[in-house]
Amino acid sequence: MERKTNKNNCSFAVIFTFSILIISMLAIPVYAADWPMWRNDQGSTGASAETINLPLTEKWHSSAPSVEENGAVVSNGIIYMSTDDGKLYAFVVATGTVVPGFPVATGFNYGSPAIDVSNQKVYALASSKLFAFNLDGTNAWTQTVGTIGTNYNEGPVIDEGYVYIKAGNQLRKYSSTGVLQWNSTTSGTNTQPSIMGNYVYSNSEYGQIRKYDKATGAEIIGGGFPISTSSGASVPAVVNGKIFFKGTQTYAYDANTGALLWQQPSGGDSTWSGSPAVYNGVVYVYGWDGVMYAFDENTGTPMAGFPSTILNPSGDRNWNSPAVAGDKVFIGAGTSQKLKVLGAAGTANAGVVLEEHLAFSTDPQGFDLCSPIISDGVVFAMLDGGGLYAYFDSGTIWIGGAIVIENDEDCTESQDVTLDLDRGSNNLVTEMRISEDPFFAGAVWEPYATNKMWTLSSGYETKTVYVQYRDSNGELSNVFNDQIEYSENCGATPSVESADTDGKKKDTFVQGQSIYVIGSNYDPSTTYDLYVVEDTTWSDHLTIPERVSLTAKWVTSDSSGNLPVTKIWDDSVLGTYDVIIDVNSNGIYDVGIDAIDDMDVNNAGFSTEVPEFPTVALPMAAILCLAFVFQRRKD
Template identity: 25%
Template sequence: MKSEKRQSSRNKIAYLLIAILIIFLCPSAAHADDWNMWGHDSNHTSHSKEDIELPLELFWKTEVEGSMYSSPVASNGLVYVGSKDSYLHTFDAKTGEERYNYETFKYPLYATIASTPLVTDSSIFISSYDDRLYAYQNSGKLKWKCFAGRVTYSSPTIYNNTIYIGTGTGIYALGKDDGILTWEYETNGMIYSSPAVSEDGVYAASSEGFIYALNMSNGELIWKYTTLGKITSSPAIDQRAAYIGSFDKNIYALDIRTGDLKWKYETGGEIRSSPAISNDSIYIGSNDGYVYALEKDTSRLKWKYRTDDEIISSPALAGNYLFIASMDGNLYIFNAEDGKLEDKIEIEEGIKASLAITDNIVYLLSENSELYAFKSNTSKYHIQKPPEDYADADTNEKMPKIYIISGIMFVLLAAITVSTIKKKKVFPKKKKTDEKTDSNAKKETNEREIRIAHQPVRGSLPVKLEGSKDEVPLSNNYQKQLESLQNHKLLEGGTSETILNEAQIKISSANHDNAEKLLKIADELVEKENNLLTDIVTLQVKITGKDPSQYQKISHLLDSALHDLKEGLFEDSQLYLENAKKDFEEQKKKS
């Protein structure tokens, strides 16, 4: 009996020493909270677990070649960012020194990298404007590449062994090791946002204003929700809801399993920013220049703060602080709970890209292609430069205590373990885990579409009761506004046409609240589309009669810009026009 107690005591000591030894000898067990994908994690919470301290100071900054659409991520001691020059740039996280370039295929229409890279322990995943998704080894060797259907702004997300990404035609799921397509789901409109993924499903939104929830195993539709505006915002999810912003100026919270509207909150501008979420709050920026903090369960406004320009960048949480950048060229740092402005750091240019936070360092990318790293000047993070050859290094300094302690424990552990193994095996046999039950049992329908609830709109026109004597004059007023926009509209097609058609339906049915809202949206869209169309036609006139062999590519770019504008892909059209203008200026210099 005493022998058994002694044996049990040895077992407990062995377990304890093993645990302590792992903590001391395996730094990865206490590794920094890497920001290795868009939104920090597959739920896109944009919430780092690090307890960052203030104030921040400039650690380093460096210029990235080519204009930027991508946001930075930080992992494995490196910072990664994609560029319009068709390269994925990597920088040392401690010094800002450029390390490697992963070159995408040199596509004639510029293989711009607009998505944010995804980094794992062994691989790097990035999509490009050549319609492909690439997987690289950390050494830079290409593992695989696959055609993924007009990949643009969407950034890849990983969950278990599957990569999820949005495209111009839908949502794709691919194997991370071989790039083989697992499933695809065709959507209405392009997917600009990055899919959020959890065990409940895959969540993404399209340029047509739809929010999708898909079965992660087979891509079948669980539910679909419709907003009144384009969506480029990426959803953030938790166990209860999916949170997202729309161009219709609203922040939405949808039940994670049913798609039912839990609440919506109207801001003063279009929402391109994506939300960051904590246990009880949601944070997001708007084109009205405000950053909003709301209660997740009720949508109650906790606080808001106005910056001096629109907010396109997405917020990030770390410790007790909320970090968000504005197009006014400032990085704002707030107390996340009460909205107190803790610090305001001036950057040379506006910021569209979202932030990344790891190792007590905040990384951001400005519109003039400058990559910044700000660190806490009271943090324990510091740069260490080990000797080039450790064997020849000066050994006069005392050996760090961690190695002395680890060595002593290793000897003790070895002695106890050998003694224990002779008498009885320390580790019990592994138990077989039960297989997961079929999830299809709890799925009641294949598809469900939920329309937006009608709510009163803030505006100058009063809401009239249906059937009142003022109803006809009010409808006539809205009809005149609609016809005026139709006459002012230069483009055949485009998103504005869809909105105007929807507005006509609302006017005909005397749904004045939504008619007014749709007409406001259409007014802004018509102006934007007219301006872009004018720029396209102006450049087309300039190249008319020029040598086709020299200006053929420019002509093709302009055709693509016009096509995408008619299809409602406004930002894609802008990009093609931008590339056409760049080629035109280069051609002028040559001639």
């Protein structure tokens, strides 16, 4: 009897605790502006009617999610995010705290989850399965669906309580209880569908847009469908009776007849093109060239203020899909690792960068395909290798703020530096935390001061120092940072020169000779990326061209910081060439940082030429002479 009583008490405690958890979750205010699917709605428009007031403030950041193209969705004050290490996370929007019951295990994927608000389910497509979870993290059901491909940043689509996915070369429709309604043969496993009215639209990825009856799954053949278009891995946005698709250009089609309405160049194409956003009669596309484009939805006419200025160097993983909220456009600008905010078409600042926020990741891919989402005054950014960032609109109470290292010098030979610290306009700031870790691992809050001595971490390299401020109300500022080069010798830029085998500077070689380099002013015993490229006209921040075939890729300095005589080309080919040592290993030529040999001969670093006449002629003459003598003897 005693044991039975204890068991009942335990059961009561569990039920009571669970009830309190549910009540506390229900107590979270209902948010009106959810973002429940990867492009917000069934039509994949990537748009919200809400207005985001600037400036944005980074309120919280979680490095827990392992991000590799993955995306997030928001409903009822909770943000859900899939990760490439096979987990589904849930965070409270207001605080960034993890929701009890999460993360839950799914499987490897690069996509985004989806929320069925009416049926209280969260869906994730991973490892050939469609997972359905209840909002407390318990599993509702799982269906094996077949190969899902990459689905970069994409996810299931919810419409009228049903979930639609593409997997295993099938377009599938499930009820909220996991019952398959229909499946229809399709093509393309790397993208998800879009829905408008009674039809489902799908990119085949091989030059077709296909159309299916939403009720039966039957493919519509004829009447202009399937549409022939360019290949690509973007998802069509379908709205207002039109289909908008980004391939080699941006295309608009009539959703009823399949007829082409207009097409416009939009920054070139790549394998993983970003998808369009459509709002207020305007189609927005982020180009492979790092530029934002905007077109009139009906005519394709470029909108005033667009295309924008270059937001990120051309070709640097500019695969993001823009998100629009009211009068602003948001984009994760490729490898810059910056979330950028532009004025929307039709506004006074159309196409102008209004604000930008630097995130951080050691993964050089940057934002890649991780597209921003927006919900109730919060802009969320997902960064490859950098986790999840939450930027709140101007409910924050201050603007400004900064950190400056060593009076803004570019370089220091001392490990001890002075930090100048500016808390901005908020006079309530009482504390700060400082670290060389952007996630402030191990950093402690300390009283705010306008300057502070700081000891840089050991090792000669570029150092970044981060600061965040906190006021007496517990409000956090953005994270600010500054950089300085910590070097044994700040007085000189690294140098590189072409040389012969003895280490003597040499600029002109004979075709087939071996080429060597020498140099100075490097960090000791350090390996650097080396490029031998065809003669180039150089400018700051120019992407370094491809290496000449069969040339060296690396060079290592000695213990004194000099480049020993190093062979970089064994059997040189006729031409003019430059040598670049990419000191900061970013694939970009940076004036004052990278070493270059480019103006020594014929505006190039070195040249290889055919042998001079005597070099060729004298041996040939000798051979002819000997032949003549032998012929005379024979006669």
